[in-house]
Amino acid sequence: MFENLLGQDAAGQLIADIRAAALAPAMLFSGPAASGKGTAALELGRVISCEAPTESGSWNCACSACARHRLLLHPDLLCLGPRPFSAEIAASAGTFLRETENQAGRLLFVRSIRKLLLRFSPVLMEDEPKLKSFAGLINSLEEDLDELEQAGGTKALVEGILKNAFKLESEGIGESIPIAQIRRAAYWGRLAPAGRAKLLVIENADCMQEEARNSLLKLLEEPPQRLNCLVTSSRPQALLPTMLSRLRPYRFSARDAATESQVIRRVFKDEGAGNSEQVTEHKSISAYLDSFLPVSPAALEALAAFFAASLAYKAVLLAKKAGRPPGEELLLLGKHCAPQAEAAGLGRPQPNPAPVISVLLEKTEKFEIRSLFSRFLSCLLQQVSQSLKQAPSAFLPSVAYNEAWRKSSQWADTAVSVYKLKTTQVLEKLFSDLSKGLSEAEL
DSSP: OOTTOOSOHHHHHHHHHHHTTOOOSEEEEEOSTTSSHHHHHHHHHHHHHOSOGGGTTOTTOOSHHHHHHHTTOOTTEEEESOOOOHHHHHHHHHHHHHOTTOHHHHHHHHHHHHHHHGGGOHHHHTTOTTHHHHHHHHHHHHHHHHHHHHHOOOHHHHHHHHHHHHHHHHHHOOSSBOHHHHHHHHHHHHSOOSSSOEEEEETTGGGBOHHHHHHHHHHHHSOOTTEEEEEEESOGGGSOHHHHTTSEEEEOOOOOHHHHHHHHHHHHOOTTTOSHHHHHHHOSHHHHHHTTSSSOHHHHHHHHHHHHHHHHHHHHHHHHHTTOOOOHHHHHHHHHHHHHHHHTTOOSOOSSHHHHHHHHHHHTGGGOSHHHHHHHHHHHHHHHHHHHTTSOTTOOOOHHHHHHHHHHHHHHHHHHHTSOOOHHHHHHHHHHHHHHHHTSTTO
16 A cells, blocks of 8 residues: 655655554544645545455555546545646646557546546536536547546547646636535535545645635534545645644655656656756656746746846836836846847747737647646746846835735736636736736835
8 A cells, every 4th residue: 555655754654643543533644745645645545445354455446446546536536626737737648648558548538537527526516507517528538538547548539638627627626615614525525435435635725715714613523424535735834723733633744856756767667867967967757847838948937037037128118118117027027038038939028018928829729728828927036036136135125015026926827727827917917916006216
């Protein structure tokens, strides 16, 4: 059991608790992104459902419960909570396409899609009005997965699956956990399991709405028999103290480059990319996964530089037009970002937002992949931070300058991810508001 959870002491702690029949009814997996929390959660569900104790929870156990869990189709597993899917799906597709007859690669790809589909379980989406708008995508993905498992895969089939999966994630996954889903999950948890035990997995539990937190707390205070509740978080300090007191903690730590390389080789079967030098280049497993997205991290950084340089140029022009000297921060930003944009072939900064946004939408395929816009905003803030490091040691950047960037980026992220506003409109407003605000003397 937990064979694919490498470099984490939590694996040994879980195995010891399971073998001692001392598993807590409620648990917390905490640690950084891509540290194995999700892998451990799904493996835990399989192990507690295993119908062949003599196998000791072996991954290759032939019992029907383990077979269904390996495909993430067991009725005693329920997963909810926001998280990125696209990068893992794209990387898993790459693993499968390198050797389509390899069963392990096919299973990896199928599981990556089912992790997304689990968020649309009828249990969670019962009476949900917006489910109708996703039904076509969900049905197409289910049919394509059946074809993939029965008849093998072609590149065209995989590309179709990727397109539908990216669209489903973009349109159907929110940024927070609503109370309705916690209530439905609690009701599900009180029903008898189909097998030995149920597992409720709530990923990124720190993203719960306040009412949802209180609802979950009631479930943790009176946990049903034969139900294990598992929450994961990279920010456990954001959880309610009363909730933390009812969760047995398992800590997942950041892994070193050698272990990251081993994970890539074992899980993604990538002997070429899974060496320590490549992991160092990508900095982490998360960065390795991101490299499979249509827009590479380097390309996204260049686009952020182009946007930031153009915005700074516009702000400088506005300041001069108003008879004010432009802030030193703006000059530093333009000086830092403009060469990067030109080196990437994006051209010189443009004071008109229309051509700038047009380039962004063209190079990112209109940000159809949900996580790309958030990553772009992160790159934007990174460019701002790096530009200030070029300042003379005696220069003190304005607090208001940094705060304006932070608040505007946060608004843009929420506008797209939560309120589903069009990225074109959000980028236009971001460019207009920031260039005007940053041109003012007090900033």
